[in-house]
Amino acid sequence: MQKTKSSRTTKRMRSSTSDSSPPARNRPTNKSGPASSSTPAVPEGAITRALFIQTMQILGAVLSFEFPADAVLSRHFRENRELGHRDRGFIAETVYAVLRRLRWLRRLAGEDATPRKLLLAWFARGEGWPMRNFEGLASATERDWVASVKAATLDEGSLAERADLPDWLAERLLGTFDEAGVLALAQGLNRAAPLDLRANVLKLDRDALLARLREEGIAAEPGALSPQAVRLVGKPALQKHPLFLDGSFEVQDEGSQLLGLLVQPRRGELVIDFCAGAGGKTLQLGAMMRSSGRLYAFDVSEKRLAKLKPRMARSGLSNVHPVLIAHENDAKVKRMVGKADRVLVDAPCTGLGTLRRNPDLKWRQSPAAVDEMVAKQTAILAAAARLVRPGGRLVYATCSLLAEENDAVVDAFLAAHPQFRSLSAQEVLHKQGVMLETGERLRLLPHLHDTDGFFAAVLERVADA
Ligand SMILES: C[S@@+](CC[C@H](N)C(=O)[O-])C[C@H]1O[C@@H](n2cnc3c(N)ncnc32)[C@H](O)[C@@H]1O
Numbered sequence: 178m179q180k181t182k183s184s185r186t187t188k189r190m191r192s193s194t195s196d197s198s199p200p201a202r203n204r205p206t207n208k209s210g211p212a213s214s215s216t217p218a219v220p221e222g223a224i225t226r227a228l229f230i231q232t233m234q235i236l237g238a239v240l241s242f243e244f245p246a247d248a249v250l251s252r253h254f255r256e257n258r259e260l261g262h263r264d265r266g267f268i269a270e271t272v273y274a275v276l277r278r279l280r281w282l283r284r285l286a287g288e289d290a291t292p293r294k295l296l297l298a299w300f301a302r303g304e305g306w307p308m309r310n311f312e313g314l315a316s317a318t319e320r321d322w323v324a325s326v327k328a329a330t331l332d333e334g335s336l337a338e339r340a341d342l343p344d345w346l347a348e349r350l351l352g353t354f355d356e357a358g359v360l361a362l363a364q365g366l367n368r369a370a371p372l373d374l375r376a377n378v379l380k381l382d383r384d385a386l387l388a389r390l391r392e393e394g395i396a397a398e399p400g401a402l403s404p405q406a407v408r409l410v411g412k413p414a415l416q417k418h419p420l421f422l423d424g425s426f427e428v429q430d431e432g433s434q435l436l437g438l439l440v441q442p443r444r445g446e447l448v449i450d451f452c453a454g455a456g457g458k459t460l461q462l463g464a465m466m467r468s469s470g471r472l473y474a475f476d477v478s479e480k481r482l483a484k485l486k487p488r489m490a491r492s493g494l495s496n497v498h499p500v501l502i503a504h505e506n507d508a509k510v511k512r513m514v515g516k517a518d519r520v521l522v523d524a525p526c527t528g529l530g531t532l533r534r535n536p537d538l539k540w541r542q543s544p545a546a547v548d549e550m551v552a553k554q555t556a557i558l559a560a561a562a563r564l565v566r567p568g569g570r571l572v573y574a575t576c577s578l579l580a581e582e583n584d585a586v587v588d589a590f591l592a593a594h595p596q597f598r599s600l601s602a603q604e605v606l607h608k609q610g611v612m613l614e615t616g617e618r619l620r621l622l623p624h625l626h627d628t629d630g631f632f633a634a635v636l637e638r639v640a641d642a
Contacts (some may be wrong), residue, residue, distance in 0.1 A: 365624025432628025456485035528631025
């Protein structure tokens with residue numbers, strides 16, 4: 178991507194897209210910084226031509242859907258270190274906004290609209306810019322087009338169009354929700370996610386973390402669901418904060434924290450996090466075990482496991498053992514058959530519950546990808562189940578919203594494995610003070626719980642099986 182200099186600067190903001198470090202994206206304020214002698218003046222609330230072009234180029238790269246949007250943005254920011262925090266925030270927010278409302282924007286701008294047109298349509302209708310803001314950015318002909326977009330009215334459209342979802346996804350969701358439910362869910366998924374922290378209970382409890390943050394002027398509230406969660410009021414930069422560096426907290430969605438509570442590991446146990454990735458849940462489980470017993474972090478991705486290492490060092494945990502496996506039936510897995518007190522399968526999935534953070538996923542996923550995931554999930558769950566000792570617990574979880582990846586996988590597993598029975602997720606949570614009315618299986622939804630979308634089932638291997 179071509180490098181361009183921008184001038185939308187001044188106020189300190191930041192944008193990081195890694196899942197293991199504090200994020201994240203900024204809300205654009207539509208207020209330009211003071212014009213310097215080297216930059217042309219822009220109307221109040223508008224942006225410079227350079228920033229417009231840069232945003233358009235990145236949007237073009239993202240809309241090829243070759244790579245995840247957060248990877249494209251991270252790479253661009255790495256390669257353009259001169260870009261200020263405010264400009265980064267503006268670019269990231271704008272690209273994400275267009276991805277969220279892509280279907281609507283294509284209806285306004287034309288199905289084959291270029292990134293440039295989509296961007297102009299977003300500023301005109303999504304941001305509601307006045308015509309004067311387009312003067313330095315668009316030609317006279319384009320400004321006529323912008324005026325027509327501003328005036329356009331659309332018919333009601335199909336459910337998928339109204340929900341800004343691909344047809345196949347809206348159809349699948351109709352298997353679980355009614356039309357109003359799909360629309361409410363889609364609206365929840367189109368909002369930006371808040372920033373949640375998890376107190377590392379090995380070092381301090383949630384209330385102590387909250388007090389320390391507030392002492393330093395960071396506005397925060399206790400999480401509504403997880404007793405380990407702190408929800409920040411804004412999105413301050415925390416990557417260099419002493420409490421982050423000393424492992425007092427990690428960034429973790431509050432909904433994701435409930436999965437750790439469903440595993441409910443105890444001191445001295447042998448616990449396996451079968452799909453540990455960069456260890457978001459491993460670290461939580463390790464702290465709940467008070468760094469005792471043995472906690473194996475399996476994953477097939479060397480790159481993801483490598484990201485766990487610095488997090489382990491910060492966390493102060495000494496009970497975590499990362500293990501790279503080739504596949505779910507690796508000999509390293511087989512050695513653990515029947516030995517584990519608890520196994521978590523945080524399965525690879527379509528990730529559709531995380532659309533607040535990864536809005537491009539809805540355009541990148543497909544029915545074929547769902548089928549592929551279901552086959553993988555089924556195989557991983559069966560392999561992981563073999564590790565559970567009689568009387569031990571198995572938790573299957575995804576951040577998908579699709580019944581195919583959730584209930585259907587668990588139902589098929591239970592039908593084929595009579596030695597396992599279902600436990601009530603609600604009861605497991607209630608016993609830990611989380612008074613969520615979730616029923617037998619945990620279902621978290623952004624528009625209802627203000628968390629990412631999660632599903633989890635708690636299973637137990639019967640004692641004499
Ligand atoms: C949803 S992510 C896990 C996220 C992680 N638990 C966390 O909290 O950060 C799913 C993980 O499953 C891993 N995976 C994929 N196939 C696997 C397999 N056959 N066995 C074990 N892990 C696998 C992926 O590499 C990925 O890291």
